[in-house]
Amino acid sequence: MDDKNFGTWLNNLTEAQIKEINDKQHEEHIRQVSAFKAGYQNEQCYLCGKDFKTISKEQACLHWLLRRGKFKKMISN
Numbered sequence: 410m411d412d413k414n415f416g417t418w419l420n421n422l423t424e425a426q427i428k429e430i431n432d433k434q435h436e437e438h439i440r441q442v443s444a445f446k447a448g449y450q451n452e453q454c455y456l457c458g459k460d461f462k463t464i465s466k467e468q469a470c471l472h473w474l475l476r477r478g479k480f481k482k483m484i485s486n
């Protein structure tokens with residue numbers, strides 16, 4: 410799907426479809442926040458299962474960003 414088609418697709422979504430997408434994203438968001446919180450309490454990354462302090466050059470992981478506090482908004486939800 411190119412940008413133009415994607416725009417058309419977006420514009421033609423029904424209210425019900427938009428709601429469905431929003432609900433799904435919301436569920437996914439909640440699931441991730443829960444998993445993150447559980448991992449955070451154990452100082453473990455829920456994405457890769459490693460200690461939060463672990464930084465592996467071979468295995469880049471999002472938890473590096475988490476440590477920098479970019480997800481603070483997510484945690485406080």
Ligand SMILES: [Zn+2]
Nearest residue numbers: 454457470472
């Ligand atoms: Zn990780």
